[in-house]
Amino acid sequence: MTCEAENMASPRRLVIKIGSSTLTTSESSIDYAYLDALADQIARVRAAGWQPVIVTSAAIACGLEALGIAKRPSDMPSLQAAASVGQSALSAAYARAFAAHGIITSVVLLTRRDTADRTAYLHARDTLSRLLELGVVPVVNENDTVSVEQIRFGDNDTLAALVACLIDADLMVILSDIDGLYDANPAKVAGARLIEKVERIDRRIMGVAGDAGSVVGSGGMVTKIKAARVLMVAGIPMVIAHGRRPDAVVDAAAGRSVGTLFVANERPHEITPKKLWLALGDAARGAVIVDEGAHRALVERGSSLLCVGVTRVDGRFDAEDIIDIKDETGHIVARGKVAFASDEVELACGRTREALLGNRLLAPLAERPLVHRDELVVFE
Structure with a gap:
């Protein structure tokens, strides 16, 4: 069944999280060709009845490129300055790529402080919902310019899961630099096998998640598993797929196997929005x-x-x-x-x-x- 054939009268909501290593070249500059291909995929899932929200990384990487800084600094003021410069470039790149399909994008910057306060959490939910009603594709990122260690999400996998819960998404797709979750670290263990479906996150699944992967981003497989753990409780399925796989978003939205699927549980009555906020909104x-x-x-x-x-x-x-x-x-x-x-x-x-x-x-x-x-x- 094609994605287009699944078009429904009631819009379904889709969160797509894109990691820094997927969105940038080996030189940590924006991969414009990739962004154009992504915009084409999202235009196709929109035509099939989905309302997509993008959670993006790479603001700091883009800022370092624009500032001519070859090595990522370690001090917070330099990182925040790079984020300030890079966010503008990143937003412009998204706007340009999606304009080719007649799609308006918006910028939504969040910190953990915005979500730890329940009132702010609900305002963020209402804003995202209204943007989707208006036909806009929101592009969400952590506000690295003002975030400090105590209020950082620390990885956009957690931020994406929060957004998925905020908008009561029907699916979340993480586009990464790995095909999905393996039963061992494929970079270290020959013959490691891809786990195509996860129905329960137990000690074994947490154990094979391993450590953070790419040095370009701040997340790793562990943060993805933790995000999936909450989404499964919330009744929202999640897919981890290789971001460079052709039509990864389109295929995931159509229900085809593209990586690792974390199956959503039947949502218990007691899993309220407040409880989801407790699970993700604060450290x-x-x-x-x-x-x-x-x-x-x-x-x-x-x-x-x-x-x-x-x-x-x-x-x-x-x-x-x-x-x-x-x-x-x-x-x-x-x-x-x-x-x-x-x-x-x-x-x-x-x-x-x-x-x-x-x-x-x-x-x-x-x-x-x-x-x-x-x-x-x-x-x-």
Whole structure:
């Protein structure tokens, strides 16, 4: 079945994330021929009834090229200056390529601060939705000019997953410099095989994800898997494909195999927009490790997390912070908003509910969940 044959009355929403190494040449300059080919693909999926949003990288690389800086600097002011120069060049390149198809593009720059605040998160959602209604192709990037380490997404895979959740996308496609997820690092292991379909992200999948790949970008396979983990819970399928594969976007939108497909789960009723924001909109400030009983209660029964199920605390956090919840092997099973500070939780570790209730200072930790199920996202 062709992409055109699948045209539907109700528009479907598609997020396409393009990595720096895909969008640039070996000299880290914009590959205009590639951008023209991409614009042609996106024009075709639009004609088939999709509303695409692009999440792009490469602003810093473009800025370094324009400024004549051969080696990527390490200091933040130089990187932000390059991003400022490069964002203009990158936006102009997208506008020119898509204008050939009569398509208007827009620029949407986000930082984690914009999404950690729920009000700003909702405003960003409304803006993107209105742009799509107007027939615009939004081009989203991290605002590297003002981002600092504490408010950076750090990789555009996370940003793309956030955008996909913001607009309630039907599909997300990551165009990378690798064909997909392999069962071993293909650069190091001869005979490594492509995993064409992933239905569950477990320890094995996380283990084969490996380390960051290209030095041109800041992400790697691990960040892609983490993005997929949230999207699968959100009911949004994700594809990792080689960006240089002809018609990768068109084929992915048509449901043809182009790399690795992460199959979306049937979206549970409790996975609300608020929970998706908790999962992606802010960085985890720390973690707690839970015992097997608490792990089962979270995964099998959808319970809140109680202090008595926590065996130890990892890092420092305050009440109302976002934390990761790990099993005894260190595998992240959930994320949520914590009700107590790490100092308080440490005092509760190893104590029974009765022991907590018998201590006037610790009694509140027995009476309230550490993480309430309404503010909890379970990844398994």
